[in-house]
Amino acid sequence: AQSVSQHNHHVILSEAASLELGCNYSYGGTVNLFWYVQYPGQHLQLLLKYFSGDPLVKGIKGFEAEFIKSKFSFNLRKPSVQWSDTAEYFCAVNANGNNRLAFGKGNQVVVIP
Amino acid sequence: NAGVTQTPKFQVLKTGQSMTLQCAQDMNHEYMSWYRQDPGMGLRLIHYSVGAGITDQGEVPNGYNVSRSTTEDFPLRLLSAAPSQTSVYFCASSYGDRESTEAFFGQGTRLTVV
Helix, strand or coil, rough: CCCEEEEEEEEECCCCCCCCEEECCCCCCCCCEEEEEEEECCCCCCEEECCCCCCEEEEEHHHHEEEEEHEEEEEEEEEEHHHCEEEEEEEEECCCCCCCCCCCCCCEEEECC | CCEEEEEEEEEECCCCCEEEEEECCCCCCCCEEEEEECCCCCEEEEEEEEEEEEECCCCCCCCCCCCCCCECCCCCCEECCCCHEEEEEEEEEEEECCCHHEEEECCEEEEECC
């Protein structure tokens, strides 16, 4: 079945540590890839997206993600996290021009000051 | 520019009651959708619409109805609320073409069914 997988649902880090969140998908064909962030008590906001072109995409707040087509992956990274990065992060995919977004189960990230 | 507006923000229902969650967008987006968010489950698609007059089921449609009479509005109806429908509901909208499929989300409705 087509799916989006995120591992390590709960991540606890200290400030200034590096963050990497994995995302793997099982869709074939052309895909659009997204990372959304949800700060406590808020709605989802777009962090970054990949449609085509350079597989290394940069988003807001120092986040970046790399699309590796051969591995069906779109991992999110940030070299040095801050307390304000405490949030839940969701990877999402739509495939073949379909607007329907499929979400992973999310990564709850807690950054300790 | 308000974006995607959901009302109410919070709601408590008794089992068996009905209600409508409202969603409106002012970006002239063709595509609108409803998701529910449950702990450890991510967001699951309930229903979606590719334009006025057209709706279809998502991953978890049972117990919910939708309609799309205008481009702007996409209400979600719970006909007979059940405790299993306790969740946070998000409405989203996006353009219909492939190159602009970024979804914009509303603030969410936290629903508790007792």
